[in-house]
Amino acid sequence: MQDAWIPLMLSLKVAGWATALNLVFGVAAGFGLSRWRSGARDVVDSLLTLPLVMPPTVLGYYLLVLLGRRGVIGAWLDRFDIQLVFTWQGAVVASTVVAFPLVLKSARAAFEAVDPQLERAARTLGISETALFFRVSLPLAARGILAGGLLAFARALGEFGATLMIAGNLPGRTQTLSVAVYSAVQAGDDSTANFLVIVTSVTCVVILLLAGRLVPQRTLLVSR
């Protein structure tokens, strides 16, 4: 039973990093899309939303091709002695990609809901465009973004397919909660499986409750 805490801690670490990365990249992309006036916008939005609809194993395969030692990015990283395959950092990459659309969608919706009049008002008050983002747009979009971040965290916590493809199933190193559940069931270790399943369920319920309190249900539906 002691061992069951190791995959939980690893999952929390991976999901935490994935969420933090998405709060930077997802929010930046969401803001960019909300302000971009171009016909290509919907195409880019669709492409960036692909991880939401593609099977995680397919995503994992793409990542393996890109990040493996002979992959385009993997070969480049290898020169700096960085390997992502079969590491927990690889699991972070997998979770980040899979959860990215959740933050992107809610961030875009939240930024689009900010009254443009407020941004005009800030400009006439002499505030630079960067300050405008941090002082008006971001605080007003914060609730929607946070809700997206919580969903992304929950999604990253439950990540299985892409993580297994790129990080594998190394107990104590890359074996996350959901992978550990699969392993325990395969090994017939019911007590460990039960414990892991309960821990996962409780964590997910808590996250959904928090997300529900942050924003009205409508916003959550948009980000799905």
Added chain:
Amino acid sequence: MPLNVDMRKTLESAERRFTLEVAFNASTQRVVLFGPSGAGKSLTLQAIAGLLRPDEGTIALHGQALFDSSRGIDLKPQARHVAYLFQDYALFPHLNVRQNIGFGLQRGWLNPRARNRVAEVDYWLDALELRSVAGHYPAQLSGGQKQRVALARALVARPQLLLLDEPFSALDSHLRQRMRQELSELQTRLDIPMVLITHDPDDVAAFGDQVVQISDGRVREHQAFSGYVRSET
């Protein structure tokens, strides 16, 4: 007031095409742009503030070009020192009254702190009787209070020009009278040039030292109203 506007802007959408062609020279401290809604008054005001880029023309204030298409000048709204009072006030809902008023005084990426005391802000809290609601958020304010906060926020940075977009339309008639008087006194005291847009003849009577009539995107009549007394009622 040496405000010179001579600009043209064409806006096109699927349904209609609207050409704004406005030229006037303001010679008094109080100018009213008067005309029906949809005439292009707000667009003119936005162009003066730098929120709308004209296709061509010039906009100059105190002899300084804010916009000049032939010389490639287009100052950002941030650099124009022109205050804008929005029709719905556009107060920042996440900031309290004190923070809203001090918003433009604070540089950098952070908003003023909720309890941050700045002398100029305190001056305006007293001047517009907002001291008792200094810690309130815009959603907790009455219409008249919102307008005072918006005025204080606009004036605290000592702008060169005050633009007012239908400033009284959101108020009931009793309050409208009172706020007209307050604004009038304030303008006289500060001696700040202002351009007010309205479709309400009572506003013209109160502030129209000079009236520019606009309809359908064009200036119809442009005259100094010597007959109007500066109304204090």
